[in-house]
Amino acid sequence: MEEKHYEQIKETVYSDTLENGLQVYILPKQDMAKSYAIFTTNYGSIDQSFVPINKEEVVTVPDGIAHFLEHKLFEKEDRDVFQDFSKAGASANAFTSFTKTAYLFSATSRIKDNLMTLLDFVQDPYFSDQSVEKEKGIIAQEIRMYDDQPDWRAFFGTIKSLYHHHPVQIDIAGTVDSINKITKEDLYTCYHTFYHPSNMVLFVAGNVDPQETMQWIKDNQLKKSFEPANAIKREFPDEPNDVAQTKVDINMPVSVPKALVGIKEPQIPDAPEEFVKKEWMLDITLDYLFSKSGVGYERLYREGLIDQSFGYEAHLERNFGFTIIGGNSQEPEKLAEVLKDELMNLKQHQFDQDTFERIKRKKLGQTIRSLNSLEFIASQYSHYQLLGIDFFESIHSLELLSYEELDSFLRTWIDENHISTCFVKSE
Amino acid sequence: MEHITREDGYHLHLLHTKKFKTLHICLKFVAPLERNSITKRALIPYILQQGTAEYPNAIELRQQLDLLYGAVLHIDGSKKGEHHITTVRLEIANEQYIANQSHIIDDAVQLLKEIIYHPKVENGAFDSNVVEREKQTLLQKIRALKEDKISLANTRLIEEMCEGEPYHLRVHGYEEDLADLSAGELYNYYQQMLAEDQLDVYVVGDIENMNMKNKIAQLISKERQSSIVKTDPTVPERPSDTIVEKDQVQQAKLHFGYRTGITYDDPNYAALHVFNGIFGGFPSSKLFTNVREKHSLAYYAASRLESHKGLLFVFSGIAPDQYDRARDIILEQMEQMRKGEFSEDDIAETKEMAINQLKETLDNPQGMIELHYQKVIGQSDKNVEQLIKEIQQVTKQHIIQVAEAIQLDKVYLLTSEEAE
Numbered sequence: 001m002e003e004k005h006y007e008q009i010k011e012t013v014y015s016d017t018l019e020n021g022l023q024v025y026i027l028p029k030q031d032m033a034k035s036y037a038i039f040t041t042n043y044g045s046i047d048q049s050f051v052p053i054n055k056e057e058v059v060t061v062p063d064g065i066a067h068f069l070e071h072k073l074f075e076k077e078d079r080d081v082f083q084d085f086s087k088a089g090a091s092a093n094a095f096t097s098f099t100k101t102a103y104l105f106s107a108t109s110r111i112k113d114n115l116m117t118l119l120d121f122v123q124d125p126y127f128s129d130q131s132v133e134k135e136k137g138i139i140a141q142e143i144r145m146y147d148d149q150p151d152w153r154a155f156f157g158t159i160k161s162l163y164h165h166h167p168v169q170i171d172i173a174g175t176v177d178s179i180n181k182i183t184k185e186d187l188y189t190c191y192h193t194f195y196h197p198s199n200m201v202l203f204v205a206g207n208v209d210p211q212e213t214m215q216w217i218k219d220n221q222l223k224k225s226f227e228p229a230n231a232i233k234r235e236f237p238d239e240p241n242d243v244a245q246t247k248v249d250i251n252m253p254v255s256v257p258k259a260l261v262g263i264k265e266p267q268i269p270d271a272p273e274e275f276v277k278k279e280w281m282l283d284i285t286l287d288y289l290f291s292k293s294g295v296g297y298e299r300l301y302r303e304g305l306i307d308q309s310f311g312y313e314a315h316l317e318r319n320f321g322f323t324i325i326g327g328n329s330q331e332p333e334k335l336a337e338v339l340k341d342e343l344m345n346l347k348q349h350q351f352d353q354d355t356f357e358r359i360k361r362k363k364l365g366q367t368i369r370s371l372n373s374l375e376f377i378a379s380q381y382s383h384y385q386l387l388g389i390d391f392f393e394s395i396h397s398l399e400l401l402s403y404e405e406l407d408s409f410l411r412t413w414i415d416e417n418h419i420s421t422c423f424v425k426s427e
Numbered sequence: 428m429e430h431i432t433r434e435d436g437y438h439l440h441l442l443h444t445k446k447f448k449t450l451h452i453c454l455k456f457v458a459p460l461e462r463n464s465i466t467k468r469a470l471i472p473y474i475l476q477q478g479t480a481e482y483p484n485a486i487e488l489r490q491q492l493d494l495l496y497g498a499v500l501h502i503d504g505s506k507k508g509e510h511h512i513t514t515v516r517l518e519i520a521n522e523q524y525i526a527n528q529s530h531i532i533d534d535a536v537q538l539l540k541e542i543i544y545h546p547k548v549e550n551g552a553f554d555s556n557v558v559e560r561e562k563q564t565l566l567q568k569i570r571a572l573k574e575d576k577i578s579l580a581n582t583r584l585i586e587e588m589c590e591g592e593p594y595h596l597r598v599h600g601y602e603e604d605l606a607d608l609s610a611g612e613l614y615n616y617y618q619q620m621l622a623e624d625q626l627d628v629y630v631v632g633d634i635e636n637m638n639m640k641n642k643i644a645q646l647i648s649k650e651r652q653s654s655i656v657k658t659d660p661t662v663p664e665r666p667s668d669t670i671v672e673k674d675q676v677q678q679a680k681l682h683f684g685y686r687t688g689i690t691y692d693d694p695n696y697a698a699l700h701v702f703n704g705i706f707g708g709f710p711s712s713k714l715f716t717n718v719r720e721k722h723s724l725a726y727y728a729a730s731r732l733e734s735h736k737g738l739l740f741v742f743s744g745i746a747p748d749q750y751d752r753a754r755d756i757i758l759e760q761m762e763q764m765r766k767g768e769f770s771e772d773d774i775a776e777t778k779e780m781a782i783n784q785l786k787e788t789l790d791n792p793q794g795m796i797e798l799h800y801q802k803v804i805g806q807s808d809k810n811v812e813q814l815i816k817e818i819q820q821v822t823k824q825h826i827i828q829v830a831e832a833i834q835l836d837k838v839y840l841l842t843s844e845e846a847e
Binding site for chain 2: 008009010029031032033034080082083086087088089090091092106107108109134137138141142144145147148150252253254255256291292293294295297298301304307308309328330358359361362363364365366368369371372373374
């Protein structure tokens, strides 16, 4: 077991890679009442075309299957696993994103029992034709609920406008039609391919003893047998650099219309340090323009084009990246126009060193604040680990970032061909 | 451990803990919920964030917060029971984790003082341009309720159920009040709020030896501490009824409003807490397992307590054509609770989950403040540790007694326009 201490934030992480390939990380925080564990597989909604384990040919599975699989893992032949956690005083949950599926629990007692439940239920699938059919009804309801949410529709509408072929544009939960095509056999194929321990990370944080906890995990894993670990072959279509559609309109009942502007990232750096640096540069640039202390935000607010719903988010992953900016507006066309104008003019901004230092301070403080949350630490650490990056060291790369580097990023980031807009309006 | 002292015009609650890498200063102003002040109280938090005498616009104010290593300022209004609470919260990184920094806390207190006591004022009124602009912000917030169908259904349920009681008031205020509200009237009301509301100040973090008492004393200028009036939970004597409204929704919202007659300080509160856990508070509850899992009738089905007014709400999202079945099955779950159709194991598990949840809430600085503030609003001496002890002692008989006293008041259905 390795022990790594991070002096600035006064945290220590214990880690090991087990024989079956599972990466385990433990962060003790004895002051907390709670412990939190998250078991993540490097498998999400975009992983649709791949070579199944022990096979040769690429297959393509129905939209929404990773999320469907997440739901189904909780159901066993004789019981629902939620009840196992409940009985041991824990609350459990799971989520599926573009690139990951994660299972988690938090508890203030019986951590060993709950940790074993977490490992065992994820590593022991049970799918039957009947239970797969029943789940379709539940997930169809979930999809309909998302369909009623204008923010969700706008978010996916924007992503769809950015991408020609990349599966990031597919709704994470799929569609009612696509999930109806899912079979028990499809679920097993995806499960055996992507839930191999060598494709997964386990992070435990909170009121735990690291040595003892690591031993529990090792003993649990030694009792199970897995196929030899092999690299998973995933296939993604070639995606052009420019956007698929410059404008998308969604008609649905909203009291206030919405406008979102999307920016596609055509170049994603391979080297971990360059990847992290790009994330910080995107973060600082967006903050400079559109945070509440940003120059673009000030203009939007003054002109009455935005309200409290205004926001932005950037997603950077191994093979796609995008930024979405916007919110509710009485004048959605004008909002989109001003947002694009701010972005296109970025090249000409006089971005001074004081502004750079101010935003760097803010980012440093924000990162320290976010470390209050065990959930945040565990999920971010796992996320970055799957990208080959040490999350706690990413703070250091913020400190190293220079004014010159950011200034040059500002001048080259925006290209008109990488921008699209999405509107949501009532008919 | 909470250390409470009575200061000039306020109570100071110091919560020292090494759990967090941040310091939190939180001021809670509370007044009775009233129709004639609700829109003013909804609007003031927006105005205060738009600038101060020294930093006269939002961007300058926000940049000051950035320089304090991204300090986070939150000002908002909320309702608990028949009280309205205006919360001002500033959160900063603890200087221990930042090289060469040792006065962030003092700068933060100064900035908070500027925001609360030196807003941007002209001729005894808030800046009228700011007020007009923020009216628009609030107006959009008020109108956005229509889009959040779960909140809309809950708001409509409460309006119908608590008609004539202050609790029915909407926390974001009313559109019709906005046009006539003047910048002067708002400023006068704000001065009154600062002087007359009951004020509780919480400081959370690794604060030992930081002399927070003095720092907070420099922040606050208030002469006398008023105190809130406790409201008894009223249980009107009337048969329950059903309200159906239509909207452009694909998924119908079926909500229920019950009267529990039990508030935070009540000796039966712990039993009610356990009742709610078994009934609909957790994924293992009756509502979740029977309505959602067993019958695939709903995407969500859960219940929640209002601890200061004595209410219990059930929320569910269903297909519009499943209304009758879903309603019957939800009502059936309540019947089972009254008949004691739940096991000793169910009780033990639910207690553990409820206690777990309370302890977890204490692992979050804001959660810690909110849990401690329950005592103030509930005018109770019952702290979290005490509540946990009481939960451990709850018996089946206790839960049945509580269940029997709960009365259904309203059923509210928000359904699609095509539904029958």
